[in-house]
Amino acid sequence: MRYSFTLGAAAFAFATAAPVTSPSNSSIWVTEVPTSVRPYAIQHYLAGGCVVGQQIYRFPVTGPSSDYAFSLIQTNAPGSTALGVLPHLHEVHYENFFNFRGRFQLWTDKYDDQNTRVLLPGDYGAVPHNTTHTFQILDPDTEMLGVIQPGGFENLFYALSSGNYSSTTLSPYDPSANASSDSAAGPSASLIATLEGFDVYAQPDFSPRYDAINGTAPSNTTWHTGSNALATDAYTPYFVAKDYGPKYLNSQNGYQVIQPFVTATQSASNFTLSTITTDRVSSNTTVPTRTFVGHAAFEVLEGQLQVEMLGEKLSLLQGDVVFIPRNTSYIYYSEVAYTKFMHVGQGGEGLDSALIAAGESWDSPVWPTS
Ligand SMILES: *[C@@H]1O[C@H](CO)[C@@H](O)[C@H](O)[C@H]1NC(C)=O
Numbered sequence: 461m462r463y464s465f466t467l468g469a470a471a472f473a474f475a476t477a478a479p480v481t482s483p484s485n486s487s488i489w490v491t492e493v494p495t496s497v498r499p500y501a502i503q504h505y506l507a508g509g510c511v512v513g514q515q516i517y518r519f520p521v522t523g524p525s526s527d528y529a530f531s532l533i534q535t536n537a538p539g540s541t542a543l544g545v546l547p548h549l550h551e552v553h554y555e556n557f558f559n560f561r562g563r564f565q566l567w568t569d570k571y572d573d574q575n576t577r578v579l580l581p582g583d584y585g586a587v588p589h590n591t592t593h594t595f596q597i598l599d600p601d602t603e604m605l606g607v608i609q610p611g612g613f614e615n616l617f618y619a620l621s622s623g624n625y626s627s628t629t630l631s632p633y634d635p636s637a638n639a640s641s642d643s644a645a646g647p648s649a650s651l652i653a654t655l656e657g658f659d660v661y662a663q664p665d666f667s668p669r670y671d672a673i674n675g676t677a678p679s680n681t682t683w684h685t686g687s688n689a690l691a692t693d694a695y696t697p698y699f700v701a702k703d704y705g706p707k708y709l710n711s712q713n714g715y716q717v718i719q720p721f722v723t724a725t726q727s728a729s730n731f732t733l734s735t736i737t738t739d740r741v742s743s744n745t746t747v748p749t750r751t752f753v754g755h756a757a758f759e760v761l762e763g764q765l766q767v768e769m770l771g772e773k774l775s776l777l778q779g780d781v782v783f784i785p786r787n788t789s790y791i792y793y794s795e796v797a798y799t800k801f802m803h804v805g806q807g808g809e810g811l812d813s814a815l816i817a818a819g820e821s822w823d824s825p826v827w828p829t830s
Pocket residue numbers: 479480481482484485
């Protein structure tokens with residue numbers, strides 16, 4: 461395969477791809493999340509984390525590893541009959557909930573408009589600043605993927621935790637952890653009231669509605685039955701069911717379908733968040749080199765993603781995360797038929813917005829047959 465690289469003004473063509481590396485022989489693969497900004501990749505479940513009741517929180521991107529651009533949080537837990545956290549809001553952190561596996565319910569309340577949705581894998585909920593919210597884990601093996609901007613919010617979970625999580629078998633969570641509602645519900649009301657220094661403002665008067673029908677309330681909402689629009693401002697909470705949000709087709713180098721959850725409009729240009737689904741690279745495709753002014757992270761959702769940077773070829777599987785610092789040149793492509801990844805970018809102009817700008821509005825989650 462030939463890939464052409466453009467670095468500054470010079471163009472190079474490599475007859476072979478960069479060598480494939482693994483955590484044993486790489487300067488990019490790590491087994492611990494770095495404490496300063498550098499290019500890195502980390503496999504699913506290797507990121508350090510902590511225990512909060514029955515929930516395990518892992519942080520593949522942290523404040524220090526992203527220069528406080530954003531944090532990525534993977535939460536693994538069994539289902540619970542209790543809320544996963546007491547209702548609260550954040551004044552400076554924008555929180556994003558994505559269902560990676562299993563099932564959970566999310567409640568949001570702003571402007572006296574309380575909404576709830578049951579999120580299936582691939583579903584998304586936006587929790588802008590000053591939105592009261594809470595969640596409940598419903599299915600036995602659930603993994604939530606959280607993106608919080610700015611970064612550093614993991615400090616809260618370390619403060620709440622009963623200890624750091626360790627498992628020699630890399631179990632997602634501890635199946636023997638007690639299901640007592642005390643631990644399952646996380647911190648008590650008196651503890652959460654001490655957490656304002658972490659930008660957590662308890663909302664003890666919030667009463668979650670339990671009148672959802674077919675996964676949604678109020679009843680005038682659309683959930684897995686029709687399209688979901690993104691908010692038209694940076695303040696209003698919203699939900700996007702998998703494949704029911706806006707979609708774009710980019711046909712520049714093979715096919716990619718971009719499904720934005722957050723664009724510059726919803727984040728006031730603070731970050732962008734999307735899924736990108738790509739077809740298999742063909743032997744005559746020139747994979748373009750990408751460089752952006754903001755930090756970025758990808759988490760693979762399906763398939764296998766190849767990322768080449770700094771002379772190494774990284775092969776990422778589901779749940780693996782790569783962090784690409786600003787101004788780092790890289791290429792990415794799929795060698796399998798269908799690869800989907802979550803893209804988080806700092807600022808308003810990342811890979812997702814570039815692909816959308818060069819693409820077209822598209823009404824399907826899959827690409828054309830030829
Ligand atoms: C790195 O290790 C992997 C797995 O052990 C191996 O397949 C690969 O060839 C190695 N790459 C280099 C450049 O040594």
